Amino acid sequence: MLITVVICTRNRAASLRRTLESLLSPTNLKMPDWEALVVNDGSSDDSEDVCQQFVKDFPSRFRFLIQEHRGKSRALNRGIAASRGDILAMTDDDVICAPDYIQGIRSVFARYDVTGAQGRILLDCEQGLPEWVSDQCKRFVGLCDRGEHVKPWMYSLYGANMVVRAEAARAIGGFAPELGPKGAGFLEDTEFSLRLLKAGYKFVYAPQILVRHQLSRKFLTKSFFRRRYFNLGRSDAYRSPLRGSLWRFGLYVVKNWAVQEAEAARHRYSGRPAAALDCQCEARLQAGFFLQHWRFRRGAPRQFSRVTSWPDETANVGVTQPF
Numbered sequence: 001m002l003i004t005v006v007i008c009t010r011n012r013a014a015s016l017r018r019t020l021e022s023l024l025s026p027t028n029l030k031m032p033d034w035e036a037l038v039v040n041d042g043s044s045d046d047s048e049d050v051c052q053q054f055v056k057d058f059p060s061r062f063r064f065l066i067q068e069h070r071g072k073s074r075a076l077n078r079g080i081a082a083s084r085g086d087i088l089a090m091t092d093d094d095v096i097c098a099p100d101y102i103q104g105i106r107s108v109f110a111r112y113d114v115t116g117a118q119g120r121i122l123l124d125c126e127q128g129l130p131e132w133v134s135d136q137c138k139r140f141v142g143l144c145d146r147g148e149h150v151k152p153w154m155y156s157l158y159g160a161n162m163v164v165r166a167e168a169a170r171a172i173g174g175f176a177p178e179l180g181p182k183g184a185g186f187l188e189d190t191e192f193s194l195r196l197l198k199a200g201y202k203f204v205y206a207p208q209i210l211v212r213h214q215l216s217r218k219f220l221t222k223s224f225f226r227r228r229y230f231n232l233g234r235s236d237a238y239r240s241p242l243r244g245s246l247w248r249f250g251l252y253v254v255k256n257w258a259v260q261e262a263e264a265a266r267h268r269y270s271g272r273p274a275a276a277l278d279c280q281c282e283a284r285l286q287a288g289f290f291l292q293h294w295r296f297r298r299g300a301p302r303q304f305s306r307v308t309s310w311p312d313e314t315a316n317v318g319v320t321q322p323f
Contacts, residue, residue, distance in 0.1 A: 001033060002034065002035075003033065003102060004034070004035050004036075004089070006076065007038045008072050008092075010041040010069065011044060011047065012094060013043070013045045018214070019093050019094065019096065020036065020054055022095075022099075023036055024057075027103075031102040035085065037063050038062075038064040038065075039065055039076070041067060041075040042068050065078065065082060071181055071182030072180040073179060073180040074175075074182075076174065076175045076180075077175055077307055080170060081312075086166055086167075087166065088164050088169055090159065090162050090164075091211055094214050097210075101209065101210065104119070108163075109165075114203060114204050115165050115168045117162075117163040119163060121144040121145070122143070122145060122211075124213065125216075129220075131273060131274065133220070140232075141213065141220075146207070152205075164196065172192070172195045172196060172306075175188050176191055176305060179191055179235050184234045222280075225277060225281055226280055229281035231288060232288065233286060233292070234291060237293050237296070246293055246294060249290055261280065264277070264280050267279065
């Protein structure tokens with residue numbers, strides 16, 4: 001069983017370095033038959049220098065490739081194509097992997113006859129999370145903690161810590177480029193994993209596959225959540241049809257926005273800032289959903305792209321491979 005850990009990155013050189021240092025820890029390095037593969041999606045910072053250093057330090061474990069800024073879904077598909085592993089562990093460039101991360105993956109897929117595993121994701125935030133971050137917002141930035149035991153998982157997978165069999169990922173056509181960063185913004189992991197479930201594949205929740213998502217309080221603002229929920233609504237429009245009249249729904253969005261802002265004001269006055277932000281996020285979710293459906297009516301393509309042929313890049317992946 002060969003494991004490939006795929007990490008897509010863009011302009012996060014410092015956090016990428018921390019992620020790779022945690023992944024290539026002495027404990028993980030003791031485990032046989034695994035590799036780390038970074039897809040650098042057109043970074044303009046020092047990310048390539050970071051990757052070059054890890055190639056020098058860990059030539060038998062670490063590979064990376066570069067593509068023009070084409071979005072996370074295309075970067076993930078590039079990683080799937082270049083992977084040598086039977087198992088694909090996909091995580092982000094702003095996590096800290098547990099020292100026994102590789103052992104956790106190996107133990108789960110050796111013991112359970114499943115196609116995918118949802119790993120445990122905990123949140124780390126400098127000086128702690130602000131009081132206005134609700135449980136809903138915590139899940140939105142990646143929190144996935146369902147206890148200490150392996151159990152069946154019948155939901156979508158979180159992109160910060162998802163593990164799937166490579167054969168299945170290729171069989172369903174990879175990730176949809178229309179979703180995720182440089183697409184509509186989000187849900188590339190949701191849409192991908194729901195297609196796996198629809199195809200009959202099975203998942204488990206596996207807490208022994210652990211990462212800690214690193215959140216910078218500097219960027220963790222209310223406007224950050226409001227913007228992201230708007231783009232979440234846009235992304236959801238790709239997989240959820242609009243029932244009824246577009247303009248009737250538009251009137252509902254305007255009314256809902258006013259109602260949610262009024263509710264937000266009431267919650268703030270009552271000392272419930274987290275509930276206030278949830279109301280504002282709900283209004284923007286619906287607004288983004290309406291805007292994307294309006295764009296569809298204006299001719300924007302709605303069908304997802306699929307990878308129908310996977311080029312063999314495993315022999316050519318190296319230092320700077322434009323895509």
